[in-house]
Amino acid sequence: MFVNGVTLQNRGLPDSHRLSVYAGTGGYGALRRVLLDSMAPDQIISEIKKSALRGRGGAGFPTGLKWSFMPKGVTGTKYLLCNADEGEPGTCKDRDIMRYEPHRLIEGMIIGAYAMGASTGYIFIRGEFVEPIHIVEGALEEAYAKGYLGQNILGTDFSFDLYVHRGAGAYICGEETALMEALEGKKGQPRFKPPFPASYGLYGQPTTINNVETFASVPSIMAKSGEWFLNLGKPNNGGTKIFSVTGHVQRPGNYEVPMGTPFKELLEMAGGLRPGRQLKAVIPGGTSTPMVGGEAMMAVTMDYDSIAKSGSALGAGSVIVIDDSVCIVKVVERIARFYMHESCGQCTPCREGMGWLWRVMHRLENGQGREEDLQLLLDVGSRIEGRTICALADGGVAPVVSSVRLFREEYEYHIRHKHCLVDGGAA
Amino acid sequence: MLSEKSLAEIARERAKYPADQARSVLLAALRIAQEEQGYLSDAVMEHIAGLLGIPAIQVYEAATFYSMYDLQPVGRHKLCVCGSVSCFLNGSDAVLQHLSERLGVSPGETTADGLFTLQEVECLGACKDAPMLQVGDHYYENLTQESLDALLAKLRGESDDVR
Numbered sequence: 233m234f235v236n237g238v239t240l241q242n243r244g245l246p247d248s249h250r251l252s253v254y255a256g257t258g259g260y261g262a263l264r265r266v267l268l269d270s271m272a273p274d275q276i277i278s279e280i281k282k283s284a285l286r287g288r289g290g291a292g293f294p295t296g297l298k299w300s301f302m303p304k305g306v307t308g309t310k311y312l313l314c315n316a317d318e319g320e321p322g323t324c325k326d327r328d329i330m331r332y333e334p335h336r337l338i339e340g341m342i343i344g345a346y347a348m349g350a351s352t353g354y355i356f357i358r359g360e361f362v363e364p365i366h367i368v369e370g371a372l373e374e375a376y377a378k379g380y381l382g383q384n385i386l387g388t389d390f391s392f393d394l395y396v397h398r399g400a401g402a403y404i405c406g407e408e409t410a411l412m413e414a415l416e417g418k419k420g421q422p423r424f425k426p427p428f429p430a431s432y433g434l435y436g437q438p439t440t441i442n443n444v445e446t447f448a449s450v451p452s453i454m455a456k457s458g459e460w461f462l463n464l465g466k467p468n469n470g471g472t473k474i475f476s477v478t479g480h481v482q483r484p485g486n487y488e489v490p491m492g493t494p495f496k497e498l499l500e501m502a503g504g505l506r507p508g509r510q511l512k513a514v515i516p517g518g519t520s521t522p523m524v525g526g527e528a529m530m531a532v533t534m535d536y537d538s539i540a541k542s543g544s545a546l547g548a549g550s551v552i553v554i555d556d557s558v559c560i561v562k563v564v565e566r567i568a569r570f571y572m573h574e575s576c577g578q579c580t581p582c583r584e585g586m587g588w589l590w591r592v593m594h595r596l597e598n599g600q601g602r603e604e605d606l607q608l609l610l611d612v613g614s615r616i617e618g619r620t621i622c623a624l625a626d627g628g629v630a631p632v633v634s635s636v637r638l639f640r641e642e643y644e645y646h647i648r649h650k651h652c653l654v655d656g657g658a659a
Numbered sequence: 660m661l662s663e664k665s666l667a668e669i670a671r672e673r674a675k676y677p678a679d680q681a682r683s684v685l686l687a688a689l690r691i692a693q694e695e696q697g698y699l700s701d702a703v704m705e706h707i708a709g710l711l712g713i714p715a716i717q718v719y720e721a722a723t724f725y726s727m728y729d730l731q732p733v734g735r736h737k738l739c740v741c742g743s744v745s746c747f748l749n750g751s752d753a754v755l756q757h758l759s760e761r762l763g764v765s766p767g768e769t770t771a772d773g774l775f776t777l778q779e780v781e782c783l784g785a786c787k788d789a790p791m792l793q794v795g796d797h798y799y800e801n802l803t804q805e806s807l808d809a810l811l812a813k814l815r816g817e818s819d820d821v822r
C-alpha cells in the first residue's frame with residue numbers, strides 16, 4: 233500500500249522542515265517547472281481538477297473548481313489564505329504537516345497563488361501552535377532567501393508575499409469567513425454567504441482559502457500529474473488522505489493512506505484495539521460528523537462516498553475510535569460541551585441550542601435524565617439544523633442525534649438506572 | 660506603557676498588513692502586550708487602541724472574544740489541560756484530578772503562591788498524543804502521573820522561564 237507518500241513523505245527524515253532537505257527530495261521542482269516553463273494558470277487549474285483533489289479542511293469541496301472561481305482581471309489585490317486553525321477534536325494532521333513539511337505547504341501555496349493571480353497570502357495558524365508557527369516562519373525566511381517568495385520569483389514577473397497570522401484561541405476561526413474577520417482584527421464571527429470569498433473575501437477582495445493538507449498535496453500533483461494522484465485513490469475520491477486515528481487504539485497517529493483503504497486496515501495500522509476490547513463506535517471525520525456503530529464501520533472504506541453511505545462524513549479525516557470500556561452518554565456529553573463553549577453566539581439556535589443540548593446530556597450523564605429527554609434531544613437538534621449562519625451548529629447536533637439513534641438502549645438504561653451501563657471509566 | 664522591544668515587535672507585525680488595515684495587527688499587539696505584562700489591563704488595551712488608531716471598544720471586543728487573552732492576572736505557569744474527546748478517552752480527567760490534588764486547587768484557580776493556574780481547555784490539536792497539556796509555548800504529551808510530577812518539579816525549579 234502507498235503509505236505516507238504525499239504530504240508526509242519526508243516526515244521520517246532528519247531536519248525534514250529545512251529547505252535543503254525538501255529540495256534534496258525534489259521539493260520546489262514543481263514550482264520551478266511551472267514558472268520557468270511559463271505554464272498557463274488554467275493548465276494548473278485543470279491539472280488540479282483532474283486529480284480530483286477535494287478540500288481536506290472538512291467540507292470536501294473540489295479544489296480545482298474552487299480555484300477556477302477566482303475572478304480574472306480584477307483591480308486590487310487578490311488574496312490566498314491557508315487555514316491552519318486546526319481545532320476540531322480528533323484533528324491533529326495539519327500540525328504535523330507544518331512541523332515536518334512546511335515547505336510542501338509553502339510550495340503548494342505559491343503554485344496556487346500563481347494559478348489564481350494572488351499577490352498576497354496569509355497562513356492563519358492557531359495561536360496555541362507556537363512550535364509550528366516558529367517552524368513555518370523559519371521556512372518562509374528560507375523560501376524568501378532562495379527567491380521562491382517576494383518580488384519577481386525566480387526572475388519571472390510573478391510576485392507573491394506570504395506571512396503567518398497567529399490566531400488567538402477560538403475554534404470558530406476555522407470557519408473560513410470567521411477566519412477572515414479574525415485576520416481583520418475583529419471577533420471571529422462567520423459572515424453570511426453569499427457573497428462567497430472568491431468575490432468578497434479578506435478586506436472585501438477576491439480570496440481563496442484552503443486547508444494545510446490541501447495545499448500540501450499540490451506540489452506532488454504538479455510534479456507527477458493529476459492522473460497519478462487520482463489513481464492513488466478512486467474516482468471522485470482522488471489521492472491519499474491523512475487519517476488522524478485517535479482514542480482507543482494502541483498506536484494513535486497520522487496515517488496517510490489511499491482513499492478507499494478499508495477501515496479495518498487503518499485500524500490495524502493504528503495498532504488495533506486494546507487487548508480484550510470490542511469496537512463500540514467510530515466518529516470517522518472529527519466530532520462534527522455523525523457517529524457510526526462499530527460493526528457497520530468495519531465494512532466501510534475510507535473515502536468520501538463510502539463513509540457518506542454509512543450515514544456519516546469523511547470530514548477532516550479525524551477517526552475517533554471508541555471501545556466498549558466507555559459509556560457513550562459520557563462521551564457525547566463531553567463532545568456537546570465543546571460546541572457549547574465554541575459557539576460564537578450570533579445565531580440564536582446555535583447560542584441557545586448548543587447549551588441546551590449539553591445541559592440535557594449533562595443531566596442524563598448525572599442520573600437526572602427523564603424518559604422524554606431522548607425525544608427532546610432529537611427535537612432540539614432538528615430545530616437547529618440548517619437554521620444557522622455556519623455549520624458549527626449542525627456539527628454540534630450530529631454526534632448527539634446520531635448517538636441517540638445508535639445507542640438508544642444505553643441512553644434508556646442511563647435514565648432508568650441513573651448510572652452508566654458500562655463502568656464509564658476512561659483509560 | 661510597553662517596552663521598546665514590544666513596540667518594535669508590533670511594528671514588525673504591522674508590516675504584514677496593508678497600510679490602511681491597522682486593525683489587522685490587533686491580535687498580535689494584544690499577544691505581545693500580554694507576553695510582556697502577564698495579562699491585559701484596561702490601561703494597556705487603551706494604549707493599544709491609541710497605538711493603532713482604533714476605538715478602544717474594538718480592542719475590548721477582541722480581547723474578550725479570544726480564549727488566549729487573560730484579562731486578570733494568572734499564575735506564572737498556566738497549565739492548560741485538554742479535556743476534549745480524544746484526550747478524555749485517554750484519561751484526561753485523571754490528569755486534571757492529579758494536578759488538582761498536587762496543587763491543591765480546582766480547575767480555574769491559581770495556587771496561593773501565584774506559581775500555577777490550572778485550567779481545562781478544549782482540543783489543542785495534538786489528539787494523537789493524548790492526554791496532553793500546554794504550558795506557555797510548550798505542549799507536553801502522552802502524560803502519565805510520573806511525567807506530570809516531573810513537569811511540576813521542573814516548572815517549580817525554573818519558575819522564571821515564562822515572562
Ligand SMILES: Cc1cc2nc3c(=O)[nH]c(=O)nc-3n(C[C@H](O)[C@H](O)[C@H](O)COP(=O)(O)O)c2cc1C
Nearest residue numbers: 287288289315317318406407408442443446623624
Ligand atoms: C465551525 C467550523 C470550523 C472549521 N474549522 C476548520 C479548520 O480548523 N481548518 C480547516 O481547514 N477548515 C475548517 N473549516 C472548514 C473551512 O470553513 C473551509 O471549508 C476550509 O478551510 C476550506 O479549505 P479546503 O477546501 O481546502 O478544505 C471549518 C468549518 C466550520 C464550519
Ligand code: SF4
Nearest residue numbers: 576578579582620622
Ligand atoms: S452557527 Fe453558531 S458558531 Fe456559526 S455563526 Fe451561528 S452562532 Fe456562530
Ligand code: FES
Nearest residue numbers: 741746783785786
Ligand atoms: S482532543 Fe485533546 S488535543 Fe485534541
